[in-house]
Amino acid sequence: MEAFSLNALEVESLRLSLWVSGWAVVGSLPVGIGVAWVLARLRFPGRVLLDGLVHLPLVLPPVVTGYTLLVLMGKNGPLGSLLQKTIGLSFSFNWKGAALASAIMAFPLLVRAVRLSIETVDQGLEAAARTLGARPLRVFFTVTLPLIMPGVLAGVILCFARSLSEFGATITFVSNIPGQTRTLPLALYTLTQVPGGEAGALRLCIISVLLALVALLASELLARRLDHRLKG
Amino acid sequence: MIDIQVARQQGSFRVDAGFRTPNAGITALFGLSGAGKTSVINMIAGLSRPDKGRIVVQERVLFDSDRGIDLPPEERSVGYIFQDGRLFPHLTVRSNLTYGMKLTPRSRRYIGFDQVVDLLGIEHLLDRRPGRLSGGEKQRVAIGRALLTSPRLLLMDEPLASLDQARKSEVIPFIGKLPAALSIPIIYVTHSTDEVLHLADDIVLMHCGKSVVAGKMPEVIHRPEFQEVIGRQEAFSVASMAVKNHDQSVGLTLLQGPAACLQVPLMKCAVGKPIRVRIRARDVAIALEPPSNTSVQNILEATIERVDMLASSLVDVRLNAGFPLLARVTIKAKNDLKLTVGQKVFALIKSMSISAGALDDGSGSSCSFG
Numbered sequence: 001m002e003a004f005s006l007n008a009l010e011v012e013s014l015r016l017s018l019w020v021s022g023w024a025v026v027g028s029l030p031v032g033i034g035v036a037w038v039l040a041r042l043r044f045p046g047r048v049l050l051d052g053l054v055h056l057p058l059v060l061p062p063v064v065t066g067y068t069l070l071v072l073m074g075k076n077g078p079l080g081s082l083l084q085k086t087i088g089l090s091f092s093f094n095w096k097g098a099a100l101a102s103a104i105m106a107f108p109l110l111v112r113a114v115r116l117s118i119e120t121v122d123q124g125l126e127a128a129a130r131t132l133g134a135r136p137l138r139v140f141f142t143v144t145l146p147l148i149m150p151g152v153l154a155g156v157i158l159c160f161a162r163s164l165s166e167f168g169a170t171i172t173f174v175s176n177i178p179g180q181t182r183t184l185p186l187a188l189y190t191l192t193q194v195p196g197g198e199a200g201a202l203r204l205c206i207i208s209v210l211l212a213l214v215a216l217l218a219s220e221l222l223a224r225r226l227d228h229r230l231k232g
Numbered sequence: 233m234i235d236i237q238v239a240r241q242q243g244s245f246r247v248d249a250g251f252r253t254p255n256a257g258i259t260a261l262f263g264l265s266g267a268g269k270t271s272v273i274n275m276i277a278g279l280s281r282p283d284k285g286r287i288v289v290q291e292r293v294l295f296d297s298d299r300g301i302d303l304p305p306e307e308r309s310v311g312y313i314f315q316d317g318r319l320f321p322h323l324t325v326r327s328n329l330t331y332g333m334k335l336t337p338r339s340r341r342y343i344g345f346d347q348v349v350d351l352l353g354i355e356h357l358l359d360r361r362p363g364r365l366s367g368g369e370k371q372r373v374a375i376g377r378a379l380l381t382s383p384r385l386l387l388m389d390e391p392l393a394s395l396d397q398a399r400k401s402e403v404i405p406f407i408g409k410l411p412a413a414l415s416i417p418i419i420y421v422t423h424s425t426d427e428v429l430h431l432a433d434d435i436v437l438m439h440c441g442k443s444v445v446a447g448k449m450p451e452v453i454h455r456p457e458f459q460e461v462i463g464r465q466e467a468f469s470v471a472s473m474a475v476k477n478h479d480q481s482v483g484l485t486l487l488q489g490p491a492a493c494l495q496v497p498l499m500k501c502a503v504g505k506p507i508r509v510r511i512r513a514r515d516v517a518i519a520l521e522p523p524s525n526t527s528v529q530n531i532l533e534a535t536i537e538r539v540d541m542l543a544s545s546l547v548d549v550r551l552n553a554g555f556p557l558l559a560r561v562t563i564k565a566k567n568d569l570k571l572t573v574g575q576k577v578f579a580l581i582k583s584m585s586i587s588a589g590a591l592d593d594g595s596g597s598s599c600s601f602g
Contacts, residue, residue: 122318124314124316124318125318125320125321127279127305127318128312128314128318128320129320129331130278130279130304130305130306131277131278131279131305131306131308131310131311131312131378132306132331132332132335132377132378132381133306133332133335133336133381134306134331134332134335135304135306138335142331143320146322147321147322229322229361
């Protein structure tokens with residue numbers, strides 16, 4: 001059992017990973033649902049471009065995404081310095097930066113899941129709600145959103161799981177700082193780089209697998225429950 | 233008055249409809265599939281926008297292209313019952329019913345929750361979800377949901393089309409009693425002559441995107457434009473009558489019209505009940521003298537008002553037999569009898585061939601041949 005008790009560094013990386021991934025989900029969910037709705041429902045020039053932009057992190061090497069973030073959002077980057085000046089928000093070399101990198105990397109998965117379920121919503125139901133006196137925004141929150149909940153949920157789980165496994169963009173953008181940006185994968189990588197780290201690396205490996213399994217199981221259970229609710 | 237003038241180009245299909253209809257009763261928007269009926273009511277509901285036109289419901293302008301008025305659907309106070317029900321699957325029947333009611337200011341409501349539940353007989357369904365309802369139950373809930381918004385006009389888009397015969401007979405009585413119970417006008421889209429026969433007070437005939445004729449039932453049925461659209465094979469006349477008496481011993485029911493009587497196979501319904509019967513043109517024969525020793529029960533004196541030659545060597549003879557009656561005979565028969573306009577003849581109708589349609593009559597009490 002001795003081999004399985006985590007040391008402080010490992011606990012810290014696990015806690016940080018959950019924290020960073022949680023914020024990545026919370027931050028990207030409203031934007032993700034919005035972008036998914038725009039892509040599913042609106043036809044406008046530039047839609048293909050927006051679609052491509054959203055999916056870019058999926059196909060680019062993570063290092064490229066991380067470096068782009070560093071250039072744009074870093075202390076001296078155009079966006080980074082602007083945010084620092086206006087609302088005092090800084091993403092450079094702290095956990096917020098790690099959350100941002102995770103969110104950007106997981107964003108395409110979130111948008112895809114939500115968009116697919118928006119496309120399956122019967123727009124006739126939304127029209128019916130309009131004839132019953134509901135304005136478009138109310139229709140969205142009382143009809144569309146409840147009907148796409150299974151998709152949103154799938155998106156959230158995917159987004160969370162992808163955030164937990166984020167490595168390349170994070171290490172490039174905000175480096176590998178214990179307690180700030182050294183999440184589970186980064187801690188694992190660090191352990192593999194030092195002599196005698198094998199046992200710790202193995203423990204983190206097992207934790208990663210367990211986390212992923214729990215996430216997938218939870219999503220499956222919740223999806224079933226929602227499905228049951230929709231079918232009566 | 234409900235005043236509809238709408239034009240809209242949809243791809244290569246052009247909808248161009250104009251009609252006025254009273255503020256009461258059921259107006260059937262009748263036509264074959266693809267005649268543009270649903271397009272018209274979608275424009276009335278505000279779900280699609282006419283290129284040009286004007287929509288006025290009870291003195292309220294909902295749309296006017298000249299004055300730039302175009303109210304969104306949620307501000308039109310027009311209830312819409314869709315062919316497929318469109319109940320919200322994630323809500324219970326109760327929440328479906330109250331969805332629109334809660335959005336209607338209390339001061340504007342003219343009908344309450346309990347009243348609607350009673351009227352439609354859906355009390356026992358309130359806690360279920362739409363997924364567990366039968367087709368007929370779904371449509372009744374959909375009607376209730378629309379009614380609870382206290383609309384000034386109710387649109388129904390073939391509400392019975394997705395139901396089987398038994399379910400249709402289940403829903404029809406509820407629709408039939410709405411105009412009287414709530415004094416709300418209904419525009420009812422259908423391609424079924426049975427439903428027109430049972431429910432309509434007025435008809436607007438649509439064909440290829442255009443409104444062809446509009447008027448009162450059953451007069452419009454006898455207009456040549458109407459017979460043209462429903463197809464020569466199907467040509468029929470409609471007589472509005474009332475049940476006078478039943479003769480159990482011979483198995484006949486006597487129907488009394490304003491100027492003629494008809495004998496039909498025994499019906500199950502109350503004496504005095506108004507009823508519309510349909511007589512197909514090809515089931516009406518013509519004789520110059522009243523035949524004796526015949527099995528035909530209905531021998532009516534009639535005057536020929538019009539003779540129309542059809543392309544297929546057939547002749548349509550329009551008779552006045554106390555009600556407008558259409559008879560279809562061959563050219564040979566026409567020549568042998570020398571049928572001409574103004575001539576007095578006898579119309580022969582087998583009682584078996586007179587039908588009250590395949591549906592119930594809307595009273596809730598069964599009123600069918602049996």
